[in-house]
Amino acid sequence: MEAIQHLASGFAVALQPLNVILAFVGVLVGTTVGMLPGIGPINAIAVLIPIAFALRLPPESALIMLAGIYYGSQYGNSISTILLNVPGTASAVTTALDGYAMTQSGRAASALAVSAIASFVGGTLSIFGLVLFAPLLAKWAIRFGPAEYFALMVFAFAALAGLAGANRAKALVATSLGLLLATVGFDPNSGLARFTFGEMKLLDGMDFVVVTIGLFAVSEVFRVLEGGEAGRLAAAAIGSVMARVREAVAAAWTMVRGSVVGFLVGVLPGAGGTVASFMAYATEQRLVDRRGTFGSGDMRGVAAPEAANNAAATGAMIPLLTLGIPGSGTTAVLLGALLGMNVTPGPLLLEQRPEVFWGLAASMYLGNAMLLVLNLPLVGVFVRVLELPRWALFPGVAALSFVAVYAVNQSVLDLWLMTGFGVVGYLMRRAGFPLAPLILGLVLGPLMEKNVRRALALSGGDWGVLFSSPLAIALWILAAATAVLPWLVSRRGAGRGALSLLRAEGGSQ
Amino acid sequence: MNLWYRGWLLLFLAVALAGCQARRQRSFECIAPANPGGGWDLTCRLIAQAAGELRLLPATLRVTNLPGAGGGMAFAHTVSVRNRDSSLIVAASPATTLRLAQGQYGDLEAGDVRWLAAVGAEYGVLAVAAGAPWRSLDDLVSAWRSNPGRIVVGGGSAVGGQDHMKVLLLADRAGIDPRSIRYVPFDGGGEALTALLGGFIQVFSGEASEIEAQLEAGNVAVVAVLAPERLGGKLAGFPTAKEQGYDLSWITWRGFYVPRGISDSAYRRWVDLMRRVVQSEPWREARNRYGIEPFALLGSDFERFVRAEVETLRGISLELGLIR
Amino acid sequence: MKLASLDRVLGVAFFAVAAGAALQARKFSVAFLIDPLGPKGFPLLAATLLAAGSLFVVLRPDRRSEFPERAAAGRIAAAVASFVIYALSVAPLGFFLSTALEVAFLARLFGGGVKASLASGALTAAGLWILFALVLGLPLPAGMIFG
Numbered sequence: 003m004e005a006i007q008h009l010a011s012g013f014a015v016a017l018q019p020l021n022v023i024l025a026f027v028g029v030l031v032g033t034t035v036g037m038l039p040g041i042g043p044i045n046a047i048a049v050l051i052p053i054a055f056a057l058r059l060p061p062e063s064a065l066i067m068l069a070g071i072y073y074g075s076q077y078g079n080s081i082s083t084i085l086l087n088v089p090g091t092a093s094a095v096t097t098a099l100d101g102y103a104m105t106q107s108g109r110a111a112s113a114l115a116v117s118a119i120a121s122f123v124g125g126t127l128s129i130f131g132l133v134l135f136a137p138l139l140a141k142w143a144i145r146f147g148p149a150e151y152f153a154l155m156v157f158a159f160a161a162l163a164g165l166a167g168a169n170r171a172k173a174l175v176a177t178s179l180g181l182l183l184a185t186v187g188f189d190p191n192s193g194l195a196r197f198t199f200g201e202m203k204l205l206d207g208m209d210f211v212v213v214t215i216g217l218f219a220v221s222e223v224f225r226v227l228e229g230g231e232a233g234r235l236a237a238a239a240i241g242s243v244m245a246r247v248r249e250a251v252a253a254a255w256t257m258v259r260g261s262v263v264g265f266l267v268g269v270l271p272g273a274g275g276t277v278a279s280f281m282a283y284a285t286e287q288r289l290v291d292r293r294g295t296f297g298s299g300d301m302r303g304v305a306a307p308e309a310a311n312n313a314a315a316t317g318a319m320i321p322l323l324t325l326g327i328p329g330s331g332t333t334a335v336l337l338g339a340l341l342g343m344n345v346t347p348g349p350l351l352l353e354q355r356p357e358v359f360w361g362l363a364a365s366m367y368l369g370n371a372m373l374l375v376l377n378l379p380l381v382g383v384f385v386r387v388l389e390l391p392r393w394a395l396f397p398g399v400a401a402l403s404f405v406a407v408y409a410v411n412q413s414v415l416d417l418w419l420m421t422g423f424g425v426v427g428y429l430m431r432r433a434g435f436p437l438a439p440l441i442l443g444l445v446l447g448p449l450m451e452k453n454v455r456r457a458l459a460l461s462g463g464d465w466g467v468l469f470s471s472p473l474a475i476a477l478w479i480l481a482a483a484t485a486v487l488p489w490l491v492s493r494r495g496a497g498r499g500a501l502s503l504l505r506a507e508g509g510s511q
Numbered sequence: 512m513n514l515w516y517r518g519w520l521l522l523f524l525a526v527a528l529a530g531c532q533a534r535r536q537r538s539f540e541c542i543a544p545a546n547p548g549g550g551w552d553l554t555c556r557l558i559a560q561a562a563g564e565l566r567l568l569p570a571t572l573r574v575t576n577l578p579g580a581g582g583g584m585a586f587a588h589t590v591s592v593r594n595r596d597s598s599l600i601v602a603a604s605p606a607t608t609l610r611l612a613q614g615q616y617g618d619l620e621a622g623d624v625r626w627l628a629a630v631g632a633e634y635g636v637l638a639v640a641a642g643a644p645w646r647s648l649d650d651l652v653s654a655w656r657s658n659p660g661r662i663v664v665g666g667g668s669a670v671g672g673q674d675h676m677k678v679l680l681l682a683d684r685a686g687i688d689p690r691s692i693r694y695v696p697f698d699g700g701g702e703a704l705t706a707l708l709g710g711f712i713q714v715f716s717g718e719a720s721e722i723e724a725q726l727e728a729g730n731v732a733v734v735a736v737l738a739p740e741r742l743g744g745k746l747a748g749f750p751t752a753k754e755q756g757y758d759l760s761w762i763t764w765r766g767f768y769v770p771r772g773i774s775d776s777a778y779r780r781w782v783d784l785m786r787r788v789v790q791s792e793p794w795r796e797a798r799n800r801y802g803i804e805p806f807a808l809l810g811s812d813f814e815r816f817v818r819a820e821v822e823t824l825r826g827i828s829l830e831l832g833l834i835r
Numbered sequence: 836m837k838l839a840s841l842d843r844v845l846g847v848a849f850f851a852v853a854a855g856a857a858l859q860a861r862k863f864s865v866a867f868l869i870d871p872l873g874p875k876g877f878p879l880l881a882a883t884l885l886a887a888g889s890l891f892v893v894l895r896p897d898r899r900s901e902f903p904e905r906a907a908a909g910r911i912a913a914a915v916a917s918f919v920i921y922a923l924s925v926a927p928l929g930f931f932l933s934t935a936l937e938v939a940f941l942a943r944l945f946g947g948g949v950k951a952s953l954a955s956g957a958l959t960a961a962g963l964w965i966l967f968a969l970v971l972g973l974p975l976p977a978g979m980i981f982g
Binding site (some may be wrong): 028035038041045046116169171172174175177178179181182184185189191193194196197220223224226227228229379391392393394396397398400401403405406409412414417418421424425428429431432433435436447450451454455456459463 | 841842845846849852853856859862863865867868869870871872873874875876877878879881882884885887889891892895897899901902903904906907910911914915917918919921922923925926930934937938939941942943945946947950951954956959960963966967971973975976
Binding site (some may be wrong): 044045047048143144145146147148172188189190191192193200202203205206271321325326327328334336337341342344347348349350351399411412413452456459460462 | 544547548549552576577578579580581583584587616617619624660663668669670671672693695696697698699701702704705706708709711712723724725728731784798801802833
């Protein structure tokens with residue numbers, strides 16, 4: 003097969019000594035930057051692109067380093083999420099649910115190992131997907147219009163509602179609060195500023211990083227201040243690398259399923275890692291959570307979103323490479339880098355510059371492998387952070403929150419908002435309101451609103467457009483089934499209901 | 512384990528040191544008022560690169576990103592915090608002047624900063640899917656006249672934004688009621704182009720660079736190039752709106768402003784730097800690589816250009832009821 | 836069940852947010868309406884859902900939801916106050932000094948020793964400064980003393 007041949011030649015490029023070193027540096031820088039919330043891969047890549055130019059690296063070498071940063075920063079983000087409950091990106095919020103719960107029960111090392119392995123599996127499987135199905139999936143992404151996106155969002159919320167647990171009212175409050183916060187800012191469909199109170203900063207909407215850091219990290223600092231057992235992180239057991247790998251094998255199928263879900267969602271421009279990791283989590287919870295352990299430190303609850311997240315990152319390369327359309331902020335930066343190297347991504351890339359396409363595929367694989375090699379042995383080192391006394395660790399978390407929020411935009415308003423969300427988040431957690439639905443509302447709300455209004459604008463106000471394509475109808479049926487099925491199941495087998503997503507307040511129980 | 516730990520630490524320090532080395536000399540700054548990856552960011556990075564290669568500054572020109580409010584955060588920052596800072600330039604484009612014209616930067620106005628130079632430009636295009644029945648602006652306009660609801664235009668900017676403006680101006684020139692034009696905003700040109708390929712919209716309003724790859728693949732056709740003169744390269748075969756009898760162009764210039772309060776001599780130094788950059792070979796290469804056309808306006812010429820543009824855009828926005 | 840449980844207080848607060856948002860949203864009007872929902876539709880929907888949910892929480896609060904104890908509440912209030920002071924002081928004092936002081940204060944609040952707290956404040960601030968300002972090149976305020 004031609005594709006395999008090309009991929010082999012891609013690997014020949016990727017495995018040159020210089021490129022291996024660059025992949026390593028990329029992963030290292032990416033992991034380090036990713037651990038700092040609020041910075042993210044976009045800034046890391048933007049910092050390193052000029053260096054790549056200055057060193058006059060050939061395009062494939064520069065791309066290899068950039069791919070390393072991309073994957074490294076995603077994993078780095080999981081580290082701070084799992085250890086300190088500071089999710090720096092929306093997609094890590096799902097990881098926080100079970101990841102931080104595992105840390106609290108002394109299984110931080112296992113959580114980190116599972117996260118690294120799941121990322122590797124997600125990255126590996128999705129590269130096969132990229133090699134085999136890229137042109138086909140590009141066509142699929144084009145058929146996905148506003149109505150289909152809206153149906154997908156409804157599907158996501160149905161997954162949430164279907165899991166409604168102990169207190170549906172509190173879950174509803176959290177979700178709708180997120181949806182309401184999502185409407186703050188400039189409304190592109192009317193050119194109107196909504197709920198901005200004349201504050202220019204708010205035109206861009208509620209900054210996701212500010213809200214998450216307030217709700218998760220700052221509220222955690224307050225919770226620990228209560229004293230008592232909260233925040234006394236159990237001394238982490240550090241086994242050998244092999245023991246952790248063996249442990250992770252139990253979640254193998256979870257990783258595979260998470261990868262497939264994540265990859266398919268990732269291909270859609272704009273949907274990205276958040277939807278992917280959440281969908282993977284919800285699916286997995288439905289399928290395997292027999293004892294209701296999701297949300298209270300189930301390893302599979304870490305494996306599913308981590309695999310999905312990485313698979314989605316690869317999936318996002320498909321619209322970039324085959325259509326020239328960046329599906330996320332990071333791929334937009336990559337697009338800029340490619341243009342700078344005289345590579346125009348688009349429908350002809352595969353024919354005209356196969357070495358770039360396959361070289362990138364191979365280098366993404368290399369980046370993933372490098373990530374595993376670098377980080378598995380380091381798990382034990384990262385976990386040491388937890389051995390710090392509380393008086394050193396949590397003020398540090400607070401300081402990290404300050405910089406994360408302040409450094410990027412230099413806005414004092416962001417510090418006020420972060421503090422406000424910290425207090426609200428603390429009180430909500432104390433009263434047993436789940437926080438994950440709030441974040442989902444905030445992230446998915448704009449996508450939902452924009453797409454339903456886009457669909458209606460395209461149809462001239464005819465609501466029928468929402469059900470006009472087979473793809474949309476299929477998604478609606480899936481959504482309905484997702485909402486109704488758990489209810490039917492729980493009627494039959496009482497006590498089996500999978501409730502943890504709503505119970506878990508950022509994995510704090 | 513210990514070896515790994517030390518190795519990691521060492522490598523990290525090495526990278527950190529290299530990073531420090533790269534940014535030790537920092538005395539000039541170019542603010543890109545958006546996140547990395549967009550046009551403003553590119554403008555800053557290209558000018559920084561060219562100025563560095565030509566050694567036009569005693570120190571490196573450092574690029575910082577100050578995103579927010581469509582450039583409003585950077586504009587307000589320049590006016591209120593950095594008004595006397597002569598080491599600062601800020602990237603701008605018609606997205607800046609359009610927002611100034613529509614009063615979207617609060618009560619700040621174009622006169623609150625000093626306009627430095629435009630160093631290059633892109634041009635707007637109107638494109639349709641390859642098999643579409645409209646081959647020219649006349650085709651499109653007559654289809655609009657007979658049934659305005661049938662054609663939906665999509666673009667990457669908000670209602671009242673640049674891509675919307677392009678079709679509103681076309682309607683105005685063609686004598687169609689601009690309100691009958693149906694425009695749907697998408698998140699960036701890429702998503703709008705996807706919608707065109709998927710058949711969800713009929714006309715794509717955007718920039719020439721956005722469609723080049725699809726044009727080459729034969730998936731889209733250009734109805735009109737909104738440049739004053741015919742472009743070269745892949746767009747050489749497509750007529751401008753002017754050639755087709757519509758007095759319409761959309762110049763997405765790439766340029767800079769500086770704080771109002773800097774001295775005339777500092778302003779002249781910057782103008783001089785920009786003049787030498789736009790005439791240089793590295794700049795021509797960088798432009799070509801990113802598909803940016805030559806377009807240079809310096810100093811007071813650029814000041815006049817910006818003032819006129821803001822006036823025009825304000826007039827149209829008022830006329831259309833986009834602002835009150 | 837106590838009349839003023841934490842659930843009730845939060846429920847009332849969220850209901851007020853919903854009501855305020857709905858009142859504001861009703862006033863949104865535009866010259867260029869391109870879709871039937873308009874800028875109002877979605878905020879009104881979200882506000883309605885929020886109002887319904889919070890009303891339910893007010894009427895049927897959880898039994899176990901209680902306010903924090905007095906001493907704990909005092910510590911948390913002190914932390915919140917220090918956050919506010921930090922936000923005010925970071926620009927004039929500069930990143931390093933204000934962060935070092937804030938971290939030292941919080942460390943004291945968490946029960947660290949005086950010397951250890953000060954050391955941890957200085958170390959944390961220095962580490963973050965190196966990472967963010969030097970390595971990543973993000974502009975942190977130097978303040979009046981170091982600036």
